[in-house]
Amino acid sequence: MAERQTATYLNERFAAAGLRPLTRFGQNFLIDLNLLELIARSAEMRKTDVILEVGTGMGSLTTFLAKAAGAIVTVEIDDNLAQLSQAELEQFPHVKQLHVDALKNKHTLAPELMDSVRFAMEKLGEESRFMLVANLPYNIATPLISNLLVCDTPPDRMVVTIQKELADRITAAPGSKDYGALTVWVQAQCRPEIVRIMSPQVFWPRPKVDSAILRIDLQPERRAALPDLKFFHETVRALFFHRRKYLRSVVCSGFKGRLDKAQVDAALAAAGYTGGERAEQLHVEQIIGLTEHLRQAVISASES
Ligand SMILES: C[S@@+](CC[C@H](N)C(=O)[O-])C[C@H]1O[C@@H](n2cnc3c(N)ncnc32)[C@H](O)[C@@H]1O
DSSP states (O other): OGGGGSHHHHHHHHHHTTOOOOGGGTOOEEOOHHHHHHHHHHTTOOTTOEEEEEOOTTSHHHHHHHHHSSEEEEEOOOHHHHHHHHHHHTTOTTEEEEOSOSEEETTEEOHHHHHHHHHHHHHHOTTOOEEEEEEOOGGGHHHHHHHHTTSSSOOSEEEEEEEHHHHHHHTOOTTSTTOSHHHHHHHTTEEEEEEEEEOGGGEESOOSSOEEEEEEEEOHHHHHTOSOHHHHHHHHHHHTTSTTSOHHHHHHHHTTTTSOHHHHHHHHHHHTOOSOSOGGGSOHHHHHHHHHHHHHHHHHHHHO
């Protein structure tokens, strides 16, 4: 296993197969064995857990996951890597390989992913939890994390390697430049925590930016307290769509056709705002409260 983690090994293996790592698929492989172990350890997996891995690559992280979890669903878009990793993973009957694009489109996961996860969870029984553990392709990290939180069965935990800049956005505090729709969407239902910052040297080939291992723990009671998840998701995106604009203006444009200006002013006042605030100043609980006032206003407006 250890030899499979070196840049020399990967270089030779790719060259022998006549391949090159593809930038368009975010093919930067972790070559530090300790970090692969850290990712697996941070997930605190049990033998009844189902793990989704997006980006099988050569199957190195998959091997760690297979040793700790009850079932693995690993997804790879690249024909050549899907083939190479198949040989490595054949020894694990509880690893299911899917050879598809993990995203059907920007807002939807490929249906095979959650179908396979649900099937594995049923087999493993009531105790089973679902987690995403992956060294993610950076170009799909945001939609993947975001879309998984829309699912009826969201992951109990995600432990992912992503760009540091994205980890900073997910863990940001109100008022900071990184604080935005993604921060609020994740923090309203989960507790995110940066486990480790990683320099480009721990990857082959080296990416241009720093990376981070991020652990995101679902908080089911917080998620259950959001009465309409879809409405919340859309509202948060609308609130941060024009970062420089004041609350009244972003709410008016986000709710155009559903609330008139007087109704917007009434909803803002009921939530305790003048409209002269900016969304980025409001902490997550305040945005949850404001969204609920807007939801009630939309319901009343549609009934009148
Ligand atoms: C950062 S590499 C990680 C590989 C391996 N897990 C590791 O840790 O070394 C990302 C992997 O995701 C695959 N990938 C990229 N886009 C994908 C997509 N849309 N769906 C599924 N796999 C994808 C790439 O081909 C690549 O193998």
